[in-house]
Amino acid sequence: MTKLNRRLFIVSGLAAAGAVTVPNLAGAASSRPRAAAGDPFGLGVASGEPRSDGMVLWTRLAPKPLDIGGGMGDRTVAVEWEVATDEAFGNVVASGTEQAVPGEGHSVHAEPKGLQAGAEFFYRFRADGFISPVGRTRSAPAAGSTPSSVKFTMASCQHFEEGWYHAHHFMAQDDPDLVLFLGDYMYEKQSGRDDTVRGYVDFDEVDNLAEYRLRYAQTKLDPGLKAAHAAAPWLVVFDDHELANNWWGDGSGWPATRKQASFQAYWENMPLPKAMKPTSPAIPLYRRFQWGTLARFHMMDTRQYRWKQAPSADCDEIRREDRTLTGAAQEQWLLDGLAQGGTRWDLLGQQVFFASRDDDGAESTCDLSEDSWDGYQASRRRITQGWVDRQVRNPVVLTGDVHRHWANSLRLDYFDTDSPYVGAELVTSSVTSGGDPGSSDPPPDYVENGPHLNYVGNQRGYVRVTANASELSAEFMRVSSVSAPDPVDVTLGVHERFTVLDGVPGLR
Ligand SMILES: [Fe+2]
Structure with missing residues (x-):
């Protein structure tokens, strides 16, 4: 288990429940209805702009998506993210924290770098004690390589x-x-x-x-x-x-x-x-x-x-x-x-x-x-x-x-x-x-x-x-x-x- 995982288990009851057996937070997060009160991840997750060493990972916190302000008020919230090579997040290869701020609609644009080229990855976010759904993304093939x-x-x-x-x-x-x-x-x-x-x-x-x-x-x-x-x-x-x-x-x-x-x-x-x-x-x-x-x-x-x-x-x-x-x-x-x-x-x-x-x-x-x-x-x-x-x-x-x-x-x-x-x-x-x-x-x-x-x-x-x-x-x-x-x-x-x-x- 990575250091990030251990720390997040402490702040997230959901994560801790998943950790009782295996560190498969992905399954725990995705098999559960997304309607829990206060869950800020109702708008889902996204990725884009694939380069050979990374991409952009996106989410936007909105526990009340149909309210002006999304139910976030004027809070600034730390959002942790991680990227793994497997859906169970057993092999986390990048992680970090972004600040979701009111002036950016509490959106998150994380930009992991140094990833392997031409590879598939899984990513997720955590904030306010909640884990986001898991997204799948990929990096672009290496420059000069010839994908089939x-x-x-x-x-x-x-x-x-x-x-x-x-x-x-x-x-x-x-x-x-x-x-x-x-x-x-x-x-x-x-x-x-x-x-x-x-x-x-x-x-x-x-x-x-x-x-x-x-x-x-x-x-x-x-x-x-x-x-x-x-x-x-x-x-x-x-x-x-x-x-x-x-x-x-x-x-x-x-x-x-x-x-x-x-x-x-x-x-x-x-x-x-x-x-x-x-x-x-x-x-x-x-x-x-x-x-x-x-x-x-x-x-x-x-x-x-x-x-x-x-x-x-x-x-x-x-x-x-x-x-x-x-x-x-x-x-x-x-x-x-x-x-x-x-x-x-x-x-x-x-x-x-x-x-x-x-x-x-x-x-x-x-x-x-x-x-x-x-x-x-x-x-x-x-x-x-x-x-x-x-x-x-x-x-x-x-x-x-x-x-x-x-x-x-x-x-x-x-x-x-x-x-x-x-x-x-x-x-x-x-x-x-x-x-x-x-x-x-x-x-x-x-x-x-x-x-x-x-x-x-x-x-x-x-x-x-x-x-x-x-x-x-x-x-x-x-x-x-x-x-x-x-x-x-x-x-x-x-x-x-x-x-x-x-x-x-x-x-x-
Ligand atoms: Fe149109």
Whole structure:
């Protein structure tokens, strides 16, 4: 038994009970209902940002999750954490203490270092005499190593009122190496639909730190979401609803105080490192992760640095060279990252639809979405041409936002049907947003509007991706219902499967 374990046994009656037989606190903690009065761990645990020597471990103390302040008041609480190589915590390899403070919503962002690369770990927290549920996480493979495969899931858009997070329940069962969440983790407004399955508390629209915190707390009470956070490290980016519908850049008119409150709440509630804590109405969201020589994840931010002169009312406007989704600095950062080479799969994790959805070429209509790359054509062209010029071996764009599954082969020039394929895009549908597809919704289909679109499916679910040296395969997963409360009444199915072969741009 480690020194930390012994000390914690003294402060925790629960732990002491577990210690009578074997030091298997994990079993004691996880087999017990989580409803004990005063238990601060009702929001679960999470991990993220896997590096080859560590990751971020997260929890947030909230004994009364649906109260403003979470029932913590103005206390500062010491939270102990430990990391082990086994679920029974017999081999603890890292431990420490973090202070959970009111100014950070009593969130904890522990950052163990010096861990073995490419390995699985278990972690847990203790505070106020309680032990948290146990989470499973992993470190990234060592730099230069060649993992045989990587399995990740991707998800986005989970309006709490519009369904249960069964997609997360099934993702947890998939045992992925990573989970990518591509935005709209929560929604600032109530649904407004008449077929909602549960309700947000109190606020029609959240717009300050206390309310944003409460929104995240309620979201995190979903058992499926808790399971997925506890199952694997996550890589997260936000889209618009974490702040407000369709916000963008500095020019969209949202008050700086609200932006900072939204970013602060996002940081507090995600497994993000201390270095990303906002200190102004900005958060450093775009960043890169390396998975040995097999994969590189470029996690992008198409919200904060978005710039346009005017709405995309005409062709000249949407083609302005200075109209941008990424901003110049992030664009250069992305192109520099794509130039690094030495990696089989370059994966661009981002928020909004990349391929063109215009059916007969924007030359004719120019009536394109303000909220997709179609509306920022020079920006898209610079990035696409950029990866072609840098001879990126296998670029694949990973997208959320549109509440549909889509699979797209990407072309260099969307207005030239002879233009070669230069990459692929996988778009994950919503976890819940939109609710169960109704009988009036169009069935899943293979679309004809342009040669670069292969598939669209109006289902709730997620995308499951496995990549190895020779191919990347994506399974578009659908859940049978988001309105049935119990996952045992829900089935999971593969609706469609696409493959990208190494060195062959486009989908099969
Ligand atoms: Fe959404």
